[in-house]
Amino acid sequence: MKIVGVAACTVGIAHTYIAQEKLENAGKKAGYEITVETQGTIGTENELTQEQIAEADIVIIAADVKIAGRERFEGKRIIEVPTDVAVKSPNKLIAKAAEVIVQPR
Amino acid sequence: MSKLKKLNLKGHLLTAISYLIPVVCGAGFLIALGMAMGGTNQTDLVQGEFNIWDALATMGAAGLGLLPVVISTGISYSIAGKPGIAPGFIIGLTANAIGAGFIGGILGGYLAGYLALAILRYLKIPKWAKGLMPTLIIPFLTSIIGGLIMVYIIGIPIASLTSLLTNALNSLGSSSLLVFGGIIGVLSGVDFGGPINKTVFAFVLTMQAEGVNGPITALQLVNTATPIGFGLAYFVAKLFGKSIYTKVETETLKSAVPMGIINIVEGVIPIVMNDIVRCVVATAIGGAAGGAVSMVLGADATVPFGGVLMLPTMSQPWTGAVAILVNVVVTAVALAVIKKNVAAEEADVETDLEEDDIDLADIKIT
Numbered sequence: 001m002k003i004v005g006v007a008a009c010t011v012g013i014a015h016t017y018i019a020q021e022k023l024e025n026a027g028k029k030a031g032y033e034i035t036v037e038t039q040g041t042i043g044t045e046n047e048l049t050q051e052q053i054a055e056a057d058i059v060i061i062a063a064d065v066k067i068a069g070r071e072r073f074e075g076k077r078i079i080e081v082p083t084d085v086a087v088k089s090p091n092k093l094i095a096k097a098a099e100v101i102v103q104p105r
Numbered sequence: 106m107s108k109l110k111k112l113n114l115k116g117h118l119l120t121a122i123s124y125l126i127p128v129v130c131g132a133g134f135l136i137a138l139g140m141a142m143g144g145t146n147q148t149d150l151v152q153g154e155f156n157i158w159d160a161l162a163t164m165g166a167a168g169l170g171l172l173p174v175v176i177s178t179g180i181s182y183s184i185a186g187k188p189g190i191a192p193g194f195i196i197g198l199t200a201n202a203i204g205a206g207f208i209g210g211i212l213g214g215y216l217a218g219y220l221a222l223a224i225l226r227y228l229k230i231p232k233w234a235k236g237l238m239p240t241l242i243i244p245f246l247t248s249i250i251g252g253l254i255m256v257y258i259i260g261i262p263i264a265s266l267t268s269l270l271t272n273a274l275n276s277l278g279s280s281s282l283l284v285f286g287g288i289i290g291v292l293s294g295v296d297f298g299g300p301i302n303k304t305v306f307a308f309v310l311t312m313q314a315e316g317v318n319g320p321i322t323a324l325q326l327v328n329t330a331t332p333i334g335f336g337l338a339y340f341v342a343k344l345f346g347k348s349i350y351t352k353v354e355t356e357t358l359k360s361a362v363p364m365g366i367i368n369i370v371e372g373v374i375p376i377v378m379n380d381i382v383r384c385v386v387a388t389a390i391g392g393a394a395g396g397a398v399s400m401v402l403g404a405d406a407t408v409p410f411g412g413v414l415m416l417p418t419m420s421q422p423w424t425g426a427v428a429i430l431v432n433v434v435v436t437a438v439a440l441a442v443i444k445k446n447v448a449a450e451e452a453d454v455e456t457d458l459e460e461d462d463i464d465l466a467d468i469k470i471t
Binding site: 009010011012013014015018041064065066077078079080081082084085087088089092093096100 | 116117119120122123126127182183298299300303364369370371372374378410462463464467468469470471
Protein backbone atom coordinates (compact mmCIF):
# COMPACT_ATOMS: atom_id res chain seq x y z
CA MET A 1 0.00 0.00 0.00
CA LYS A 2 1.19 3.48 -0.78
CA ILE A 3 0.23 6.49 1.29
CA VAL A 4 0.78 10.18 0.76
CA GLY A 5 0.00 12.78 3.38
CA VAL A 6 0.02 16.44 4.23
CA ALA A 7 0.62 17.88 7.70
CA ALA A 8 -0.17 21.46 8.67
CA CYS A 9 -0.81 23.00 12.10
CA THR A 10 -1.77 26.44 13.34
CA VAL A 11 1.57 27.91 14.31
CA GLY A 12 3.33 25.79 11.72
CA ILE A 13 6.55 25.05 13.57
CA ALA A 14 5.96 22.07 15.83
CA HIS A 15 2.85 19.92 15.45
CA THR A 16 3.29 19.88 11.68
CA TYR A 17 6.65 18.17 11.90
CA ILE A 18 5.80 15.90 14.80
CA ALA A 19 2.76 14.68 12.88
CA GLN A 20 4.90 14.08 9.79
CA GLU A 21 7.46 12.08 11.70
CA LYS A 22 4.91 10.02 13.59
CA LEU A 23 2.92 9.21 10.46
CA GLU A 24 5.99 8.24 8.45
CA ASN A 25 7.32 6.03 11.24
CA ALA A 26 3.96 4.39 11.82
CA GLY A 27 3.48 3.83 8.09
CA LYS A 28 6.91 2.29 7.63
CA LYS A 29 6.44 0.12 10.69
CA ALA A 30 3.28 -1.27 9.13
CA GLY A 31 5.21 -1.98 5.95
CA TYR A 32 3.71 0.72 3.74
CA GLU A 33 5.34 3.27 1.52
CA ILE A 34 4.57 6.68 2.93
CA THR A 35 5.56 10.26 2.20
CA VAL A 36 4.25 13.22 4.14
CA GLU A 37 4.47 16.78 2.92
CA THR A 38 4.72 19.53 5.53
CA GLN A 39 3.08 22.91 5.15
CA GLY A 40 4.56 24.91 8.00
CA THR A 41 4.98 28.63 8.45
CA ILE A 42 8.21 28.34 6.47
CA GLY A 43 6.23 27.09 3.45
CA THR A 44 5.88 23.69 1.80
CA GLU A 45 8.65 21.20 2.38
CA ASN A 46 9.09 17.61 1.26
CA GLU A 47 6.61 18.38 -1.51
CA LEU A 48 4.71 15.43 -2.95
CA THR A 49 5.45 14.70 -6.60
CA GLN A 50 2.72 14.06 -9.14
CA GLU A 51 3.81 10.43 -9.46
CA GLN A 52 3.67 9.87 -5.73
CA ILE A 53 0.14 11.25 -5.64
CA ALA A 54 -0.94 9.28 -8.71
CA GLU A 55 0.39 6.02 -7.27
CA ALA A 56 -0.97 6.54 -3.77
CA ASP A 57 -3.85 4.37 -2.59
CA ILE A 58 -4.92 6.86 0.01
CA VAL A 59 -4.26 10.40 1.18
CA ILE A 60 -3.96 11.30 4.86
CA ILE A 61 -4.40 14.98 5.65
CA ALA A 62 -3.46 15.85 9.23
CA ALA A 63 -4.23 19.53 9.43
CA ASP A 64 -5.78 22.14 11.70
CA VAL A 65 -5.74 24.76 8.96
CA LYS A 66 -6.66 25.06 5.30
CA ILE A 67 -4.01 23.31 3.25
CA ALA A 68 -2.60 24.49 -0.03
CA GLY A 69 -2.93 22.42 -3.19
CA ARG A 70 -5.87 20.30 -2.10
CA GLU A 71 -7.03 19.95 -5.70
CA ARG A 72 -4.05 17.64 -6.33
CA PHE A 73 -5.96 14.90 -4.50
CA GLU A 74 -9.15 15.15 -6.54
CA GLY A 75 -10.79 11.75 -6.89
CA LYS A 76 -8.58 10.04 -4.31
CA ARG A 77 -9.65 8.47 -1.05
CA ILE A 78 -8.86 11.04 1.60
CA ILE A 79 -8.75 10.73 5.39
CA GLU A 80 -8.78 14.04 7.18
CA VAL A 81 -7.90 14.51 10.84
CA PRO A 82 -6.66 17.27 13.15
CA THR A 83 -2.91 17.09 13.71
CA ASP A 84 -3.22 15.81 17.25
CA VAL A 85 -4.83 12.60 16.07
CA ALA A 86 -1.71 11.93 14.00
CA VAL A 87 0.51 12.92 16.92
CA LYS A 88 -1.31 10.87 19.54
CA SER A 89 -2.45 7.82 17.58
CA PRO A 90 -0.37 7.44 14.41
CA ASN A 91 -0.47 3.64 14.33
CA LYS A 92 -4.23 3.52 14.73
CA LEU A 93 -4.60 6.16 12.06
CA ILE A 94 -2.54 4.10 9.62
CA ALA A 95 -4.59 1.01 10.50
CA LYS A 96 -7.73 3.02 9.85
CA ALA A 97 -6.34 4.01 6.45
CA ALA A 98 -5.77 0.38 5.56
CA GLU A 99 -9.36 -0.35 6.56
CA VAL A 100 -10.73 2.50 4.48
CA ILE A 101 -8.95 1.37 1.33
CA VAL A 102 -10.67 -2.00 1.23
CA GLN A 103 -14.08 -0.52 1.94
CA PRO A 104 -16.18 0.28 -1.09
CA ARG A 105 -16.93 3.95 -1.47
CA MET B 106 -24.66 20.46 15.65
CA SER B 107 -23.17 18.32 12.88
CA LYS B 108 -24.06 21.07 10.46
CA LEU B 109 -22.19 23.54 12.59
CA LYS B 110 -19.23 21.22 12.66
CA LYS B 111 -19.30 20.97 8.90
CA LEU B 112 -18.93 24.74 8.64
CA ASN B 113 -15.60 24.34 10.44
CA LEU B 114 -15.72 27.82 11.95
CA LYS B 115 -12.78 27.10 14.21
CA GLY B 116 -10.66 25.71 11.39
CA HIS B 117 -11.06 28.95 9.46
CA LEU B 118 -10.09 30.99 12.50
CA LEU B 119 -7.01 28.81 13.08
CA THR B 120 -5.99 29.18 9.44
CA ALA B 121 -6.20 32.94 9.81
CA ILE B 122 -4.23 32.84 13.05
CA SER B 123 -1.50 30.89 11.27
CA TYR B 124 -1.14 33.85 8.90
CA LEU B 125 -1.42 36.31 11.75
CA ILE B 126 1.33 35.02 14.03
CA PRO B 127 4.30 35.98 11.81
CA VAL B 128 2.80 39.46 11.39
CA VAL B 129 2.36 39.93 15.14
CA CYS B 130 5.84 38.59 15.92
CA GLY B 131 7.56 40.70 13.27
CA ALA B 132 5.69 43.88 14.13
CA GLY B 133 5.81 43.18 17.88
CA PHE B 134 9.59 42.93 17.92
CA LEU B 135 9.90 46.07 15.77
CA ILE B 136 7.79 48.16 18.12
CA ALA B 137 9.40 46.63 21.22
CA LEU B 138 12.91 47.39 19.96
CA GLY B 139 11.96 50.87 18.75
CA MET B 140 10.24 51.86 21.99
CA ALA B 141 12.91 50.32 24.20
CA MET B 142 15.44 52.60 22.51
CA GLY B 143 13.27 55.66 23.07
CA GLY B 144 11.43 55.81 19.76
CA THR B 145 7.79 56.79 19.51
CA ASN B 146 5.04 55.75 17.15
CA GLN B 147 4.33 58.59 14.73
CA THR B 148 1.37 59.00 12.42
CA ASP B 149 3.55 60.38 9.64
CA LEU B 150 7.26 59.93 9.25
CA VAL B 151 8.14 63.49 8.24
CA GLN B 152 11.55 63.74 6.53
CA GLY B 153 14.20 64.90 8.98
CA GLU B 154 11.97 64.76 12.04
CA PHE B 155 12.48 61.19 13.14
CA ASN B 156 15.32 58.87 14.08
CA ILE B 157 15.73 55.16 13.37
CA TRP B 158 13.98 54.13 16.63
CA ASP B 159 10.95 56.26 15.76
CA ALA B 160 10.96 54.53 12.40
CA LEU B 161 11.03 51.07 13.99
CA ALA B 162 8.26 51.95 16.45
CA THR B 163 6.15 53.36 13.64
CA MET B 164 6.70 50.30 11.47
CA GLY B 165 5.73 47.99 14.31
CA ALA B 166 2.64 50.00 15.21
CA ALA B 167 1.57 50.02 11.56
CA GLY B 168 1.88 46.23 11.47
CA LEU B 169 -0.03 45.72 14.72
CA GLY B 170 -2.72 48.11 13.55
CA LEU B 171 -3.33 45.82 10.61
CA LEU B 172 -4.26 42.82 12.76
CA PRO B 173 -8.04 43.10 12.22
CA VAL B 174 -7.36 43.23 8.49
CA VAL B 175 -5.04 40.22 8.54
CA ILE B 176 -7.46 38.10 10.56
CA SER B 177 -10.38 39.09 8.36
CA THR B 178 -8.51 38.37 5.13
CA GLY B 179 -7.22 35.08 6.50
CA ILE B 180 -10.65 33.82 7.53
CA SER B 181 -12.23 34.92 4.29
CA TYR B 182 -9.47 33.22 2.29
CA SER B 183 -9.86 30.04 4.31
CA ILE B 184 -13.58 29.94 3.55
CA ALA B 185 -13.74 31.08 -0.06
CA GLY B 186 -10.21 30.61 -1.39
CA LYS B 187 -8.62 33.25 -3.57
CA PRO B 188 -11.89 35.14 -4.27
CA GLY B 189 -12.18 35.70 -0.52
CA ILE B 190 -9.01 37.75 -0.25
CA ALA B 191 -10.17 41.07 -1.72
CA PRO B 192 -13.46 41.35 0.19
CA GLY B 193 -11.80 40.08 3.38
CA PHE B 194 -9.26 42.85 3.05
CA ILE B 195 -11.82 45.57 2.45
CA ILE B 196 -14.21 44.45 5.19
CA GLY B 197 -11.31 44.10 7.62
CA LEU B 198 -10.29 47.68 6.92
CA THR B 199 -13.91 48.69 7.42
CA ALA B 200 -13.94 46.97 10.82
CA ASN B 201 -10.83 48.97 11.68
CA ALA B 202 -12.39 52.22 10.52
CA ILE B 203 -15.54 51.79 12.61
CA GLY B 204 -13.49 50.84 15.67
CA ALA B 205 -14.78 47.28 15.79
CA GLY B 206 -11.18 46.07 16.13
CA PHE B 207 -10.10 42.49 16.22
CA ILE B 208 -13.49 40.98 17.06
CA GLY B 209 -14.94 43.00 14.18
CA GLY B 210 -12.18 41.65 11.96
CA ILE B 211 -13.04 38.07 12.91
CA LEU B 212 -16.75 38.51 12.23
CA GLY B 213 -15.99 40.51 9.10
CA GLY B 214 -13.85 37.67 7.83
CA TYR B 215 -16.67 35.15 8.19
CA LEU B 216 -19.04 37.61 6.60
CA ALA B 217 -16.74 38.22 3.63
CA GLY B 218 -15.90 34.55 3.15
CA TYR B 219 -19.45 33.22 3.21
CA LEU B 220 -20.79 36.07 1.08
CA ALA B 221 -18.11 35.45 -1.53
CA LEU B 222 -18.84 31.74 -1.43
CA ALA B 223 -22.58 32.30 -1.77
CA ILE B 224 -22.13 34.59 -4.75
CA LEU B 225 -19.75 32.11 -6.32
CA ARG B 226 -22.28 29.32 -5.89
CA TYR B 227 -25.66 30.87 -6.42
CA LEU B 228 -25.23 33.80 -8.74
CA LYS B 229 -25.67 32.54 -12.27
CA ILE B 230 -24.13 34.72 -14.93
CA PRO B 231 -23.92 34.37 -18.72
CA LYS B 232 -20.80 32.84 -20.13
CA TRP B 233 -19.43 36.05 -21.62
CA ALA B 234 -19.40 37.61 -18.16
CA LYS B 235 -17.38 34.81 -16.52
CA GLY B 236 -14.28 36.97 -16.45
CA LEU B 237 -16.14 39.62 -14.52
CA MET B 238 -16.98 37.24 -11.69
CA PRO B 239 -13.63 37.20 -9.87
CA THR B 240 -12.50 40.67 -10.94
CA LEU B 241 -15.59 42.75 -10.38
CA ILE B 242 -18.72 40.95 -9.21
CA ILE B 243 -17.40 39.10 -6.17
CA PRO B 244 -15.14 41.84 -4.81
CA PHE B 245 -17.72 44.56 -5.35
CA LEU B 246 -20.89 42.76 -4.27
CA THR B 247 -19.29 41.08 -1.28
CA SER B 248 -17.61 44.25 -0.08
CA ILE B 249 -20.65 46.45 -0.47
CA ILE B 250 -22.98 44.01 1.32
CA GLY B 251 -20.51 42.94 3.98
CA GLY B 252 -19.04 46.39 4.43
CA LEU B 253 -22.42 48.04 4.92
CA ILE B 254 -23.47 45.34 7.38
CA MET B 255 -20.24 46.09 9.25
CA VAL B 256 -20.78 49.84 9.24
CA TYR B 257 -24.51 50.05 9.95
CA ILE B 258 -25.42 46.88 11.81
CA ILE B 259 -22.69 45.01 13.66
CA GLY B 260 -19.85 47.52 13.86
CA ILE B 261 -21.06 49.79 16.65
CA PRO B 262 -22.24 47.05 19.04
CA ILE B 263 -18.94 45.21 18.57
CA ALA B 264 -16.97 48.39 19.17
CA SER B 265 -18.74 49.01 22.47
CA LEU B 266 -18.48 45.37 23.48
CA THR B 267 -14.75 45.46 22.76
CA SER B 268 -14.14 48.55 24.84
CA LEU B 269 -16.28 47.11 27.62
CA LEU B 270 -14.16 43.97 27.63
CA THR B 271 -10.82 45.77 27.55
CA ASN B 272 -11.89 48.20 30.27
CA ALA B 273 -13.03 45.33 32.45
CA LEU B 274 -9.73 43.52 31.96
CA ASN B 275 -7.68 46.63 32.59
CA SER B 276 -9.45 47.31 35.87
CA LEU B 277 -9.18 43.82 37.35
CA GLY B 278 -8.01 43.84 40.97
CA SER B 279 -5.08 41.68 42.01
CA SER B 280 -7.20 38.86 43.40
CA SER B 281 -9.16 38.62 40.15
CA LEU B 282 -5.87 38.79 38.27
CA LEU B 283 -4.63 35.88 40.34
CA VAL B 284 -7.68 33.78 39.48
CA PHE B 285 -7.73 34.85 35.83
CA GLY B 286 -4.01 34.13 35.39
CA GLY B 287 -4.38 30.79 37.13
CA ILE B 288 -7.22 29.76 34.83
CA ILE B 289 -5.28 30.75 31.72
CA GLY B 290 -2.29 28.83 33.03
CA VAL B 291 -4.27 25.67 33.66
CA LEU B 292 -6.11 25.79 30.34
CA SER B 293 -2.99 26.44 28.31
CA GLY B 294 -1.06 23.70 30.04
CA VAL B 295 -3.49 20.82 30.12
CA ASP B 296 -3.40 19.78 26.50
CA PHE B 297 0.12 20.75 25.47
CA GLY B 298 -0.56 22.89 22.44
CA GLY B 299 -3.74 21.03 21.51
CA PRO B 300 -7.23 22.33 20.78
CA ILE B 301 -7.98 23.76 24.27
CA ASN B 302 -4.69 25.64 24.21
CA LYS B 303 -5.38 27.02 20.75
CA THR B 304 -8.89 28.15 21.72
CA VAL B 305 -7.55 30.01 24.73
CA PHE B 306 -4.83 31.36 22.47
CA ALA B 307 -7.39 32.80 20.05
CA PHE B 308 -9.15 34.46 22.97
CA VAL B 309 -6.07 36.02 24.54
CA LEU B 310 -4.73 37.03 21.14
CA THR B 311 -7.95 38.98 20.66
CA MET B 312 -7.22 40.80 23.89
CA GLN B 313 -3.69 41.55 22.79
CA ALA B 314 -4.97 43.02 19.54
CA GLU B 315 -6.98 45.37 21.76
CA GLY B 316 -3.84 46.36 23.63
CA VAL B 317 -4.20 44.10 26.68
CA ASN B 318 -0.94 42.16 26.73
CA GLY B 319 -1.13 40.40 30.10
CA PRO B 320 -3.27 37.35 29.32
CA ILE B 321 -1.33 36.22 26.26
CA THR B 322 1.93 36.72 28.09
CA ALA B 323 0.69 34.47 30.88
CA LEU B 324 -0.33 31.81 28.36
CA GLN B 325 2.95 31.77 26.49
CA LEU B 326 5.10 31.89 29.61
CA VAL B 327 3.30 28.77 30.80
CA ASN B 328 3.95 27.09 27.46
CA THR B 329 7.59 28.07 27.78
CA ALA B 330 7.99 26.96 31.36
CA THR B 331 6.25 23.59 31.09
CA PRO B 332 8.94 21.73 29.10
CA ILE B 333 11.70 23.33 31.18
CA GLY B 334 9.87 22.12 34.27
CA PHE B 335 9.84 18.61 32.84
CA GLY B 336 13.59 18.89 32.41
CA LEU B 337 14.21 20.20 35.91
CA ALA B 338 12.00 17.44 37.33
CA TYR B 339 14.65 14.94 36.26
CA PHE B 340 17.14 16.51 38.66
CA VAL B 341 14.65 17.21 41.44
CA ALA B 342 13.57 13.57 41.36
CA LYS B 343 17.20 12.48 41.55
CA LEU B 344 17.45 14.50 44.78
CA PHE B 345 14.67 12.33 46.17
CA GLY B 346 16.54 9.27 44.93
CA LYS B 347 13.89 8.67 42.29
CA SER B 348 14.23 8.23 38.58
CA ILE B 349 11.01 9.21 36.88
CA TYR B 350 11.88 9.00 33.21
CA THR B 351 12.73 6.07 30.98
CA LYS B 352 15.86 6.24 28.85
CA VAL B 353 13.83 7.13 25.79
CA GLU B 354 12.09 9.87 27.72
CA THR B 355 15.38 11.34 28.90
CA GLU B 356 16.51 11.48 25.28
CA THR B 357 13.25 13.21 24.36
CA LEU B 358 13.90 15.82 27.04
CA LYS B 359 17.19 16.81 25.44
CA SER B 360 15.28 18.32 22.54
CA ALA B 361 12.07 19.17 24.41
CA VAL B 362 13.76 21.56 26.85
CA PRO B 363 15.51 23.73 24.23
CA MET B 364 12.27 23.76 22.24
CA GLY B 365 10.46 24.91 25.38
CA ILE B 366 12.84 27.81 25.84
CA ILE B 367 11.67 29.20 22.52
CA ASN B 368 8.00 28.58 23.31
CA ILE B 369 7.33 25.18 21.75
CA VAL B 370 5.52 23.09 24.32
CA GLU B 371 4.82 20.13 22.06
CA GLY B 372 8.21 18.50 22.57
CA VAL B 373 7.12 16.92 25.84
CA ILE B 374 4.07 15.22 24.32
CA PRO B 375 5.76 11.83 23.91
CA ILE B 376 6.58 11.84 27.64
CA VAL B 377 3.11 12.97 28.61
CA MET B 378 1.53 10.23 26.52
CA ASN B 379 3.24 7.57 28.63
CA ASP B 380 1.77 8.86 31.86
CA ILE B 381 -1.02 11.22 30.96
CA VAL B 382 -2.80 11.81 34.26
CA ARG B 383 0.24 12.55 36.41
CA CYS B 384 1.90 14.74 33.79
CA VAL B 385 -1.24 16.75 33.15
CA VAL B 386 -1.84 17.27 36.86
CA ALA B 387 1.73 18.50 37.39
CA THR B 388 1.53 20.75 34.33
CA ALA B 389 -1.77 22.22 35.48
CA ILE B 390 -0.48 22.95 38.99
CA GLY B 391 2.65 24.60 37.61
CA GLY B 392 0.68 26.44 34.93
CA ALA B 393 -1.78 27.83 37.46
CA ALA B 394 1.11 29.12 39.57
CA GLY B 395 3.00 30.58 36.61
CA GLY B 396 -0.08 32.14 35.02
CA ALA B 397 -1.17 33.71 38.31
CA VAL B 398 2.28 35.14 39.05
CA SER B 399 2.55 36.49 35.51
CA MET B 400 -0.80 38.29 35.69
CA VAL B 401 -0.35 39.64 39.22
CA LEU B 402 3.11 41.02 38.51
CA GLY B 403 1.84 42.42 35.21
CA ALA B 404 4.16 40.76 32.72
CA ASP B 405 3.19 42.36 29.41
CA ALA B 406 5.06 41.15 26.34
CA THR B 407 4.14 42.93 23.13
CA VAL B 408 4.80 39.81 21.06
CA PRO B 409 2.64 36.72 21.41
CA PHE B 410 5.35 34.17 20.76
CA GLY B 411 9.02 33.48 21.37
CA GLY B 412 9.47 32.03 24.88
CA VAL B 413 12.39 33.73 26.64
CA LEU B 414 12.70 36.04 23.62
CA MET B 415 9.46 37.64 24.84
CA LEU B 416 11.17 38.90 27.99
CA PRO B 417 12.96 41.90 26.44
CA THR B 418 9.68 43.15 24.96
CA MET B 419 8.10 43.51 28.42
CA SER B 420 8.05 46.84 30.20
CA GLN B 421 9.57 44.99 33.16
CA PRO B 422 11.34 41.85 31.96
CA TRP B 423 11.95 40.55 35.50
CA THR B 424 8.20 39.97 35.94
CA GLY B 425 8.19 37.43 33.13
CA ALA B 426 11.38 35.82 34.35
CA VAL B 427 9.91 35.35 37.83
CA ALA B 428 6.72 33.86 36.37
CA ILE B 429 8.72 31.35 34.31
CA LEU B 430 10.89 30.48 37.27
CA VAL B 431 7.93 29.88 39.59
CA ASN B 432 6.18 27.80 36.95
CA VAL B 433 9.28 25.72 36.20
CA VAL B 434 9.98 24.97 39.85
CA VAL B 435 6.37 24.13 40.73
CA THR B 436 5.95 21.85 37.72
CA ALA B 437 9.27 20.14 38.40
CA VAL B 438 8.56 19.51 42.07
CA ALA B 439 5.03 18.32 41.33
CA LEU B 440 6.31 15.89 38.69
CA ALA B 441 9.07 14.63 40.94
CA VAL B 442 6.61 14.01 43.74
CA ILE B 443 3.73 12.37 41.90
CA LYS B 444 5.48 10.47 39.12
CA LYS B 445 6.30 6.88 39.93
CA ASN B 446 9.81 5.55 40.17
CA VAL B 447 10.81 3.83 36.95
CA ALA B 448 12.49 0.53 37.67
CA ALA B 449 15.89 0.16 36.01
CA GLU B 450 14.92 -2.65 33.64
CA GLU B 451 11.63 -0.98 32.76
CA ALA B 452 13.52 2.18 31.86
CA ASP B 453 14.72 0.59 28.65
CA VAL B 454 11.41 -0.61 27.36
CA GLU B 455 9.95 1.56 24.68
CA THR B 456 6.34 2.19 25.46
CA ASP B 457 4.89 3.61 22.31
CA LEU B 458 2.35 0.87 21.76
CA GLU B 459 -0.31 2.43 23.93
CA GLU B 460 -2.26 4.94 21.95
CA ASP B 461 -5.45 6.88 22.39
CA ASP B 462 -8.41 5.52 20.52
CA ILE B 463 -9.26 7.67 17.56
CA ASP B 464 -12.42 9.63 18.08
CA LEU B 465 -14.55 9.00 15.01
CA ALA B 466 -15.97 12.51 15.24
CA ASP B 467 -12.47 13.83 14.53
CA ILE B 468 -12.08 11.94 11.31
CA LYS B 469 -13.44 12.84 7.92
CA ILE B 470 -13.27 10.36 5.10
CA THR B 471 -14.01 11.23 1.53
